Amino acid sequence: MENNNLTLKGKIILEGNIKLLTGMHIGGTKETLKIGGTDNPVIKDAFDNILIPGSSLKGKIRSLLEKKDGLYKHEKNSYIPCDCGECYICKIFGPHKSDNIKEPTRVIVRDAYLIPKEGKKQYEHLEVKAENIIDRVKGTAQHPRFTERVVKDSEFKFEVVFNVYKKDDIDLIKKFIEGMRLLEDDYLGGSGSRGYGKIKFESLKIVNKPKEYYEGKMKEVEPIPAKDLDDLIKKLNEIWNY
């Protein structure tokens, strides 16, 4: 039995806004489909609030990092997430099959909810775009599809929580921020090839909640602002005291 138990040293929370530089589509379920509505609605919760699911954001950042560093598995003609349990991907996000877990998972990505603009209702941030599918042989347009998009310039509030177990975990957080940078050069949601879902991270903040916070030795923790992702890494270096 191994005795070198890892204990939680604290939590680092990254938060800020995801700003849409182009319209974005993250599809909802068929259950939200109403007659006379769109073919392909955007995800909303039971209260009709528009959101980017934490799982989508996490999955996208993970897959961008996996692709960049070739950390995925080829199995039965499918490409599936890495589950070695040892690489930085598995340490940050957890191995895809929990079976192979070797260290505690470091990151939690919460759902990012739309921040309604002053005086605007949720639905006023949506637009419906018609898209024609062209028949390759006949060259004619077939039944157009109606896709719902969140309009350009909308903003979502995001929050990412890191569990700090080791001194070196700062490198894992930096890797995640690198993944956020890859996402800024990529897209979020569907139809990225048609220019949907370009995003930028803005109003970034970093919150440090060391173990002492939970032990009641400090009442509040002060969020530290950062200008952009580069600055976020700089601020992370400055506050790192683990």
Added chain:
Amino acid sequence: MKKVVVLKPKINSKFHFGNLSLEESENILHSNSLFSAIVNNYVKLYGEDDLNSNIKNLKEIKLSSLLYKIKNIYLIPKPEHPRFYILKEKVNGVRPKDIKKIQFFSIKAYRDLLDGNLQWTEKNLKDIIDHQTINKSIVISKNEIEEIKKIFGIKAEKLKNTKINLISKQIEQKVAIDRLKETTLKMEGRGQLYNIEFIKLNENVEFYFLIDYNNEDKEFIKKLEASIKLIEDEGLGGKRSIGAGFFEKVEIVDLPKDFDEILDKNSKYNNLECKMLLGVGIPNKEDIKNIEYYKLIEIGGYIHSTSILTKPSNNLERGKKALTTPKRNILSLTEGSIVKNDFKGKVEEDLAPEGFEHKVYAHGKPILIPFGLKGDNNGS
């Protein structure tokens, strides 16, 4: 020392409280799950060795289940007494299912019940159901009606005629995606799509639970309170890896007045013959003769072993065991069950299958609240 822990959800937070299935979420997180969460947090903060030297103290704490509060109106489970399930005689305008549907009492309404100010008689039932019951399921005190109307902007005279969206359920569909092709993927015997049910709270609703430390040791209490406070960012319930179950603030504060006055050792309520469970109860041998009215539930589910997960290891089998080992299911009394005299309960230790690396506990020592029905001599 008894305290109340108030858990304020984040805006848009969602929760999944399921014992066995993803498809459905329960409304209540049982006290045994709260205990597991606290113990897991303890291991995260202080390690397994420290846990082993303090587990004796931890096993002595008493808990309620995770309950709801609306601003300062604290809800507790309805007593599992036959009076709250069957009508002795026909009442005009009240159907038997109207009283079955009731799930909670506010602590003030419960106190009214003990004091005889809320008379649960056939004569009064229609009035209680029309004027003092929210969403057909929560009975509040007469003194709380105006407050509720103010909080939710209710114009109707009778509460019966309004529906407040206090807790809503939503189903989310999840999908697995191929890494390179970005198409859907079938995995591990489950289809491409799967459903998970979540609950969401109205912005005026928060969670709370009661805890009795049953201990004076300052060092232990510091660690216990840190493990509770960590719930703020560690969350409660299922699907936390995708952001469910988190809180804006978790605060440990003194008991609200009504709880304090009812639970005080010297209060007049302690003369009452019966007590009601506020958490799940696993009876020990002496408790069995005291059980009066009860409902049983099976507790168990899967082991989520923090102590294995926080030990770096190259042993594949261990990681697998840490998350996928089923617990032995055991029966316990639900919240609201009624006992005579006393009920100590116990902490079951051997929920893990044989040969598992460490003990897996099921906490069954609930906080009790005095119970009695005034003005109802033939209650049973």
